[in-house]
Amino acid sequence: MQPLIQHSGIIIPLNRANIDTDMLLPKQYLKSLDAHGFGAFLFDDERYLDPGEIDTPLASRRENPDFILNREPWRQGSVVLSQANFGCGSSREHAVWALRDFGVKVLIAPSFGDIFTNNCFNNGLLPLCLPQAEIDRLFALVEAEVGLQAHVDLTGKVLTVSGQNWHFELEEGRRQRLISGLDEIGETLQYVEQIKKYEACRQQQEPWIYRF
């Protein structure tokens, strides 16, 4: 996973609530056995005029010229700005892989789906929560200037847009993981003894949990 310490990028405004993971990546792409290569399918239903399957040659597909991800400068965008409950619905991590593969590093919204939030942190993406009033201010700024950039600094937990700063909350452990880009499993496996001890205790108290 790529470390995320500071990031500057064009803001992609998606001014609606409840953008679900089905919308981010439709079901036909979940048939992949890989965790990469989903960038071209992000928002597939809205992004293309014709339906696609996982093996449809990209060159044969017609882009929807009105959709923001097909327009400059947002085609190069890497900071998504949206409304409440972004990433709700299905647990598919493929939706986060699609965002990551498209180039998105930071998402800003009043709230995110709970499972989606974990998936973001497990792939080095920052889901950044701000109060609704601040989100409204950001939308106003973005609407006033095409291609507006956001700068995010995880060292000081500051978002900067148009010279204005927003301090954001981020749990320290999660901040450290984004900055380091380290594998969580390796770290957890340093607790092997504790897990084994716990397991032995459960095995004694609730033997029916273990089937063989």
Place this chain on the structure above:
Amino acid sequence: MGAQTLYDKLWQRHSVAQMPDGSTLLYIDRHLLHEVTSPQAFSNLRQAERQPWRLDTSLATPDHNVPTLARDLGMGGVADPIARRQIAALERNSADFGIPLFALDDARQGIVHIVGPEQGFTLPGVTLVCGDSHTATHGAFAALAHGIGSSEVEHVLATQTLRSRKLRNFRIQVSGRLAPGITAKDLALYIIGRIGASGGSGHALEFCGSAIEALSMEGRMTLCNMSIEAGARVGLVAYDETTERYVKDRPMAPTGEAWEQAVQLWRSTLHSDADASFDRSVELDAGDVQPQVTWGTSPDMVTAIDGQVPDDGQARDAIQRLDWQRARNYMALEPGQPLAGVPVDRVFIGSCTNAWIEDLRAAAAVVRGQRVHARVRQALVVPGSGLVRLQAEREGLDRIFKSAGFEWRAPGCSMCLGMNADRLNPGERCAATSNRNFEGRQGKGGRTHLMSPAMAAAAAVAGELIDFRSL
């Protein structure tokens, strides 16, 4: 230790260690796997040369992309080569790592959230996870159950634990009784309509009160299943005699002395203490719940069947007004339009929400002696598992459906998410017993109305949305 909620108790019971990053290492007792969200986890295990922590805590079955026709041909009946590759990968991964699998040709195959409870794999008081957001279903057993992403699937396989952050407690108390014919599905949609699609974010929901106590296990599972549609990863119902009766004698449930020991622990611990405090509480009266139907593209865009599509004046703010406009446009409905009478093209009875035997019975009771309306292009019944299908056939439900013009299919997720061939065409409208009415969920451009099995069956017969009680 002071008074605790059921969630607090489950959390404490499974806490292994406090991690330096502020999370808690939570022990996982049960892990369900399917073909769609596991291949990447298995690949990474191989790459890192890691083995699963243990094998008796996992169970795998293909469900998401499996065809619901030609099941007697096994893998040969999977026409889509990409789906076949994914199902084959699950079989290979299960064999390589030694994980028990109910393969495509196994009578016990089905939707993970139906198979787990049916087998007694799901037990009261356990932690249970799966790479699927509807894992909250198993919370009906007073089990801490939730969906996870593929990275977490890998973490659980490798360590039998998850890095977790404690949720807040949210009590949803439903007093009174549901009226005859009003189901857990109506109650779930009603609750989501009340608290909103993100109303439960960051919380574990505990459903309680006389209306919940009166629900069957299947009904409780339907309710917990849709917690995620209210934004909550976790839904819970306390343990009681209904739970105990359901679990007893299931193939993987404890027996003999172990059963006695288990039951003693479950009875004494698996409920919130009387004076436990919740971060949030909502009190509802079951008597207010009418048959529910969604009109929009989020599960909280819902009303009673005698209701109308809302107009802009009813929106609470500008964002909701825009969302409603977009939803009405997508659904091809007008502000103020009554839901009753909206014509439907297809009907889908199935999914992890409503493919239990009692759901099929409720639908069959409406369909008996009737015909699917000529306007309806397709009416599908997809049982939740091979065992549900066999039970229904023993009761003659398949004949009732077939003679009415329904198609009787093999188990899987099917048209709930349309990963297999069961999909809506653009513009088609579907009366569905599933859980999500998102844009494109059942097929690009498809329009979904969520409702109970009896309501979907009535829509099939009437060819339009209708109160099943007036049929």
